[in-house]
Amino acid sequence: METVILVVVIALVVILGAGGLVIGSRRRNRQLPPSPPSTPTITKPPAEPHVGDEAETPREEPRRTIEEVPLPGATAAPEAPEEVELPEQVVVERPEPTEGRLVRLRSRLSRSQNSLGKGLLTLLSRERLDDDTWEEVEDTLITADVGVTPTQELVERLRTRVRVLGTRTPDELRTLLREELLALVDPTLDRALRTESHEESPAVVLVVGVNGTGKTTTTGKLARVLVADGRSVVLGAADTFRAAAADQLQTWGERVGARTVRGPEGGDPASIAFDAVKEGIAEGADTVLIDTAGRLHTKTGLMDELGKVKRVVEKHGPVDEVLLVLDATTGQNGLVQARVFAEVVDITGIVLTKLDGTAKGGIVVAVQRELGVPVKLVGLGEGADDLAPFEPEAFVDALIGE
Template structure:
């Protein structure tokens, strides 16, 4: 064997020895071979983008949802260049048409008769006694005084009745009722002018100022009066000059909307009532209205500052022309307290007529006589209920008939 062959054999032997030593060293060191790595599945590229709720790593195989196609409404015709846009306004309810005042009188007389029948029945019972002595006539006078008819009118009625009954010598109920009716009609005074001055002047509307203390129903009276005038085919403008009560202007505007008449009001509470009243009359002039009704704030008659302010309202309104009517609203249930109110208001604003409210809720209808005697002005309107049409012109004979039956 040659030298080259011997070198090759030696290299092979050394390689085998080294491999055996390495295997033995691994076994004695307790090193175990790692298990083969599991084969991972191939990651496929996603065929769609993940949607809401999809797993970002493992997208679902279901196909993606499509977008529903919704038909859009047709676009409106474009407006002409420069033409203002016309917003859609809901149709306003048709204004109410109040029934004529004459159609309400029968119902109102019935209510008045129910509330004042005790007065007439009591008087007739006294007058029908077998003996009309001094004590009986005193009871008659007391009954009249309890009805707030006033001392002087009560004395006049008793004196006149006593003389007529003595002369006629009658105890017949029908004759006594007729005598009592005549005396009551006389003291209520049918000769007084009770017509409302609401006729339009040549260049301006008639102006009606409504005044009174708190709680008498001024705003409601203005609204009801507007209904009466609309029923007479008059164009009316309302002025909300009660700027101190937050809901007064809203209440008056609601009344106006019901009968289809405009309301002039201030945008802020506590505004100058004289300015609002002035604007209302000016609006009535511009609109060529027939009547402007001005509602004023309620005020106590013993508050000098408030009464002075009421006088200012009237003076400012009169810059457009004289005020045609100043209506004082009185609560018939207040009795003689209303008399003092009437005197003070009359001194400040020159009252031309009385509106008696709640006359159906009292047996003291004699306040009609008392207030007319005290002020020398007539009762022109009476309120006989809470209904929208329960305001009517005052009629002397209808009032007396309701009392005596």
């Protein structure tokens, strides 16, 4: 009996020992939490950076006094608005008066023209005026672009007066030649520009001519002539085929305070001309100047379009002037252009440009005879005020010189 009890006790001891080993093994495999440090570590919050600055390099700011610190809820004083740079204002010019302008520009005209007068006076001062001398006189006049028929008329009158009067002294010959040349230029022609407004519409002036005659520039200078004479002007940029023509005309207009009506490049010229006159009526302007495209006289379609411009404008009222711009240096070639333009529109006046260069003064006579209309304006330089009303007496005086 005792033996059995002993065996049972030993078995229990073995079982309990094995269980302890298992529990100890499990405790060793479990990771224990780290032991807390002896001294706690305190982490500081990051410093707040200034607006627009790096936190590491704060900007040094001046310290403000208590008076400078606004109270909570107070409204800060509004900042002064920044100054806006305005575009430069265009200075409106006041052109010089046109009265006597050709006299003031006489020296320019005489540079290339007085050779005609000097040549004629030299021939007429010979002791013997035979047929050969008179033929030289004719050649001199024809070379100056006077034209064959006007030259023959002038020589015939001169021969008769010299023979009858027996004029021989230089002063007498100069007086005689001046009278005959003046008669040839015809001072009786009406050279006034019809630019006064009507009761309900402004006066309308069409400026026509071929490329290269200075047509757009002449239109701008004509605006200055009218403003100098007290007219209010509206410009119509109906030359839509030449690049920058509208810009060029607008620049001329701004210099004298004239409004420019323009359209898109390549647009309908007749429509722009119509709008220009409409604008002139709305503004109560005295005159509307319409710059047309430089039509080549060999292109029938473009010439027909010029006629269309005139017809469309006439829906507002009459066209008072149609000014043909001719380059005086082209001589007899200008007459060909003049004939074709006269067939399309009724030319009322001629503007001769570049008369101060190599031009020959006789073209004034020839073109008047060809068209039956007067030369009303002449260009005598590249300056803004070098367009002058044509004065026959001043012109002839420049031809024959002092």
